[in-house]
Amino acid sequence: MAAGLVISASASGVGKTTLTLALARAWRNRGLNVQCFKSGPDYIDPAFHAAATGRASVNVDSWAMDRGTVAHLVSRGVDADVVLAEGSMGLFDGVAARGVSGTGATADIAEMLGWPVVLVIDPSGQAQTAAAIAAGLRDYRKGVHLAGVVLNRVASPRHEALVRRALNDAGIAVFGALPRHAEISLPKRHLGLVQAEEQAEIDKLIDEAARFVAEHVDLEAVLRSAANWTPEPAANGLNVTPPGQRIALARDAAFSFVYPHMLEGWRAAGAEIVPFSPLADEAPDASADVCWLPGGYPELHAGRIAANVRFRSGLQAFAETRPVHGECGGYMVLGAVLTDADGISHEMAGLLGLETSFAKRRMHLGYRLAELAAPMPGHRIGARLRGHEFHYSTILTQPDTPLAVVHDATGAVIAETGSRRGQVTGTFFHLIAEDR
Template identity: 60%
Template sequence: MSPSGILVSAPASGAGKTMVTLGLLRALSEDGVVVQPFKCGPDYIDPAFHRAACGRASFNLDSWTMDAAMIDTIAAEAGGADLALAEGAMGLFDGAVSRGSAGHGASADIARRTGWPILLILDVSGQTQSAAAVALGFSRFDPDVVLAGVILNRVASPRHERLARAGLEAAGIRVFGALPRREDLALPERHLGLVQAQEHPRLDEAIASYAALLRERVDLAAIRDAARSNALAGSAGGRLPRPPAQRMAIAQDVAFSFLYPHLLEGWRRAGAQIMPFSPLADEAPAADADLVWLPGGYPELHAGTIASADRFLTGLRRHAANRPVHGECGGYMVLGDALIDRDGTAHRMAGLLGLVTSHAQRRLHLGYRRAELLSGLSDLPAGTRLRGHEFHYSTIVEQHDPPLMRVTDADGAVIAETGSRRGAVSGTFFHMIASEE
């Protein structure tokens, strides 16, 4: 059984879910509550903010890429906590049209599976009593998704709050608090979303301000009391993805930070040795590694530094002579011949794949993906089927090697981006989340 929890969601993106989640994580932690954070959907950036807020690793829960057993296993990471607190993605019921392993990828799927009720963040800009109609619709849309109540956000004045509260109370919907309209509370963003947690210049100060605001304006005790769970979910009987190698040298710094915590945890539990190194610090991968893994991130912002990292590139090329190297998204770009940054400057990369990518020719590639390996990837044999997603703005200018995988989108349509391979080196824009076993 999973511990009692609550899921922070909203009718749409941009309503203030992350600010409220971070404020709750920090404020409750300061009160001595052990809070286990989660993030619905495929997202690398928000979980790092969660960890900064409460000191615990945040795990992703996604119903399109994960089956029910894996969702239960990951939810069980909250077993030693007093409270599970999940941040939703997009709007509560937004997901893929086609059903995946355990649902459509919507936050509502996770709420339904875990039994965690919804704390709905309502942006009431430009409306008063109409907010009640929105909340009432969300409370009745799916009888298996329970609405605990709402927090009003971007309230303009005491009168604005009073009118909005009146409508919600008349509809029988609980209001846990109201937050003022304050532009200074926004977190900085870039092309893939929020600036990474480790790059935020005053992150702790920002989170502390969110916590102080929620203490002043929100009934924290009532939110904690509203937490629930589903006795049928939360068991640890499922299996996390197995490691692709026994000794794995994994690039980890601000240019290579996009690797899901449940993958790392699963690999460690299976006995894999994780050996982190930093390309930006010009560190070479461990000489005795079975596999070098370059995760995604923002290499386009550090292309000049990577191009001049001689120890890193020499070590990478030495390893690739007879042992596997794999890159995901940004890591894939670094394995190619060149990376063209947003200013149009070409930077020489590792040259292990016949690939040139450009961030100057920006085009959004976004969505769930299902993939089948056409050749082996270290210990993962050809024919292995994977689920994941793609999210980047880079464009392939040149690609001269055979494909690594066959890829389809959530609706089964074939995707042209297949990744590529050359000898023991492989890469793809596909981000792995789970295998179909």
């Protein structure tokens, strides 16, 4: 029987990921088997979880997934001693309209699994008000249980004492208080944290975070607050249809944004994944029956991609006889031109007419529900696909046949419809699940 906890916060950027990694590594160093999950549509944090625990982490998402899919995914924690679900944004932050089993809020997952919440509070610029915020979060929604809080970025012993006293008066347990510590700051870029595989010192950073947190947080008290948990029987599996039997998957620093559960679902359905690196000027495997280009950071490598003739010509030859699909960054690379942040235009694969630019950045962020107007690999006309879009590129032209009618979480139709030309398709959203 595992012990389950949710790590959440009052807002983004207060230290959820750092605390999750530190707890996971600290308990692992003490001989415990730790399993992590990520609540919400984040394809970067699971790689950090895996680095901390030695076990693959996946996303669970109440807007895009039904309860059976969530149950199936978390059941991998059955052999663990501790199971941690890291939240996204603030505890109750989701969308206004309910999705498959919730609004996408971390609180949905906490209530669904029956796991208490450890809240990270950053009391910078406040004292007793931090306790008022914690008490409000504790009482906001019946069915969500607050185990206690960890204070982060505490300014001084006096500051800590003021906040602790207010929390104690409110009946809220304080598991520890972390002073500011620059050595465990995780580097960021425009789509979130710099990816784990790009950080050579990531293991040392996580070890330092674990040491620091173990020094300032009562690990035993946090563990005692966890709920004893046994996975409920999952009525269904992942419900993931692979796009082909043998999938050529672009995989390197420019093409790394793909949800782990999607790859697992493809393999579980019997598909074989053959990775290749566009940055290394590799073409998709000629024996594959479909090519998939995930998102990532092609805008940081646009010149190199444009210069890699073997990749581009190999992809073009592949597309003459077999389906090719791109998500977000992969979609942009399938297009005609990508203009980088310096205003330099780079020729891409030219399999679609899409032209995009980072010269005038504008954030596009949110859940997406797409009804396919044409088939794409693994999905028929009329399929309802749930995904998430997060990028800063601007569409200059999107001249090809729209792939789908795409709505945001409020039901409003959006302009990022995706494209189709022959057997080539692309979307700005990253696929999470198909409605069944």
